[in-house]
Amino acid sequence: MRLPPRRQRRQRLASSSALLCALVACGPGDSADDAAREQASAAVEAPAQPPYAPEGTPPELGLAGWAKVLCSAVFVSGRDPDEAFVNSGFFFMEPSDRPRVTARTVDRDARSVTLTWADTLSRSASFHGDQGCVIDTEAGLRFEPVTVATGLPPADSQDWPMGDRLPAGERPDGLDADKLAAAVEAAFADTAGLTAAFLVLHRGRIVAERYMPGIDMDTQLESWSMGKSITATLIGRLIQEGHVGLWDPAPIPEWRETPDDPRAAIRIADLLRMSSGLRFIAPRDPDYTPALGYPDHMYIYTGAVDAFRHSVTRPLQFEPDTEGRYRNSDPLTLGYVVRLAAEGMGENYLQWPQKDLFDRIGIRRQVLEPDPFGNFLLTGYDYGTARNWARLGLLYLQDGVWAGERLLPEGFVDFVSAPAPAWDEPVYGGLFWVNGTGEWNLPETAFFAAGGGGQRTFIVPSHDLVVVRLGHFRGSAPGMAALNEALALLMEAIPATVLAGEP
Secondary structure, three states: OOOOOOOOOOOOOOOOOOHOOOOOOOOOOOOHHHHHHHHHHOOOOOOOOOOOOOOOOOOHHHHHHHHHHHHHHHHHOOHHHOOOEEEEEEOOOOOOOOOHHEEEEEEEOOOOOEEEEEOOEEEEEEEEEHHHEEEEEOOOOOEEEEEEOOOOOOHHHHHOOOOOOOOOOOOOOOOHHOOOOOHHEEEEEHHHHHHHHOOOOHHHHHEEEOOOOOOOOOOEEOOOHHHHHHHHHHHHHHHOOOOOOOOOEEEOOHHHOOOOOOHHOHHHHHHHHOOOEOHHHHEEEEEOOHHHHOOOHHHHHOOOOOOHHHHHHOOEOOOOOOOOOOOOHHHHHHHHHHHHHHHHOOOOOOOOOHHHOHHHHHOOOEEEEEEEOEEEEOOOEEEOOHHHHHHHHHHHHHHOOOEEEEEEEOOOOHOOOOOOOOOOOOOOOOEEEEEOOOOOOOOOOOEEEEEOEEEEEEEHHHOOOEEEEEEEEHHHHHHHHHHHHHHHHHHOOOOOHOOOOOO
């Protein structure tokens, strides 16, 4: 393994143009201190210089991210290395730099992947069991990998949704079978869309399910920013268990070390709504330019840094709850809240999501990958099956209740599915997107988990419907067009009489 020397480069690094489109992907309480909010407002000022100096050049960082994604594709998803190299991870590098990847090595004995750029620069990532793949660094891992085991019996021994056993021939009354079949065909019609999985859940039952060749219901597929919705769910569990409050100031120790730190006014709700105001360079920002520097939003994937620390040490750019921006800082900060809470309970942080959430809703394996410091990168480095995502969608469709037990607090689903007030358009809720502008051929009350490359889990309460689509990154644009056509057909497959409960 060859690693380049690590060096500080205090220069403005041009970001990849491909990154610009790569990754999307209750009333207010009075718990926040008004004085702290005034302090926050006074502290906000426009950045004159890039707020941090990334280690490494864009080719070096992009190569690291690409190696990690390829490692996960091979050792987590079981994909062919040649196919995965072409269809996933490439977006971390400039188009002009991609042809200069001169060598790639998949070492199945060492369970690692190495990419070499211009015959001189190499970066690698290695597989660490239930923690998936992590970018290699000179310092190595700063955490001890652990086994994440389910406490559930084999999936084929239990009925859906706690297991994978489906009743033969059972389907809700009133569905138009021809339109349903046409919707499935539409989702896969354009082969350039690289749709890997498509699943439809109606009234809690799987009514349609299809996979591309080489993929099946057990394949852990790249889910990207749908992992943000897992973070929301883990926060919901902490609220339900009484560890944090939705409208409480976020319990970040670094924000309380200095008196009058304006970040102390940021609430859990603000972070869920991506309205914290933390300064975090992100390609989706309306005022983003490459001159601002390599985006923080991407650096947490490619820099092999302590992503939680990088996020919580950013200064404020906007007063909390005044500006909605799609920035990885906010879900990562919530991830830090989850880690502090789990460890504060004496739990193993890496095992806690399986124990406290996934086992409760029938998910036996969901690969959550950390940075080298052991922090889950649920902003994008997460892998799950279509049925896993359908179960998560079903939890939200059922208002956070599973098998009669309330797992998420009352009102939480309403909160995450309502448009965040600080956003200019009604498109974002609480680490879920909302269909407030009618972008999708679904009711405006639909909300969804979304990830780069066309990963989607739609929750449609009005139609008692969950729809999951997973695919390989390169097929994103045609895949999304095909998905929207499939959704239109699904709406036709569920008559209004069925929705009204009429015979």
